[in-house]
Amino acid sequence: MEAMYKMGIEIHYAGVIILMGVVGFNIVMLLLSKHIVRYAKRMRIVMPISGSLIAMLILTGAVMMAAKHLHFTLANIVMIVAGIVMIILEAKRYKTLKRRTDISKEGAFDEYKKKAFRFLGIEMAMLIFITAWMLA
Numbered sequence: 001m002e003a004m005y006k007m008g009i010e011i012h013y014a015g016v017i018i019l020m021g022v023v024g025f026n027i028v029m030l031l032l033s034k035h036i037v038r039y040a041k042r043m044r045i046v047m048p049i050s051g052s053l054i055a056m057l058i059l060t061g062a063v064m065m066a067a068k069h070l071h072f073t074l075a076n077i078v079m080i081v082a083g084i085v086m087i088i089l090e091a092k093r094y095k096t097l098k099r100r101t102d103i104s105k106e107g108a109f110d111e112y113k114k115k116a117f118r119f120l121g122i123e124m125a126m127l128i129f130i131t132a133w134m135l136a
Contacts, residue, residue, distance in 0.1 A: 005067045012060040016131055019053045022046065023124050030116055036109040040097060047094055054090070058083045075134065082126045093119045 026046060033039035061079055065071070093116050101112045 001067065005064065008060055008064050008067065012057060012064060015053055015057045015060060016127060019050065019057065020124065020127050020131075022050045022053060023120055023127065026050070027117070027120050027124070030113060030120070033109075036097075036101065036103050036112070039109070043094070043097065047090070050090060051087075054083060054086050078133075079130060082130055085126065086123055089119045089123055 029039070029042060029046070033042075058080075061076070061083070065076055096115050097112055101108050103109075
């Protein structure tokens with residue numbers, strides 16, 4: 001049982017590191033993008049990856065909680081809330097691009113970039129904060 005728990009924690013930790021990389025890649029992709037249509041096509045590829053990673057983190061976290069006999073600690077509650085917030089932020093970022101950005105308007109992509117940077121910045125800050133808290 002202890003070996004399973006240790007392996008689950010390692011998988012969970014690796015998933016967090018990979019998710020940080022994906023969020024960082026999203027930030028770089030947004031910085032380098034000049035055309036909204038090309039960016040939207042790339043985002044359709046990257047979006048399922050980040051969603052799958054968030055789901056994997058929630059699943060491994062739930063398995064680890066079950067291995068610990070479902071004891072809720074402050075750290076567990078914070079991680080659950082962070083996972084839900086990340087799902088909401090990713091959905092808002094995609095919805096903003098798909099439904100609220102009129103590509104025919106001048107400066108529409110710049111407006112989207114401001115919102116997307118804010119969403120991605122919040123995601124990265126949450127990941128860094130929680131990781132630092134868990135390692136301390």
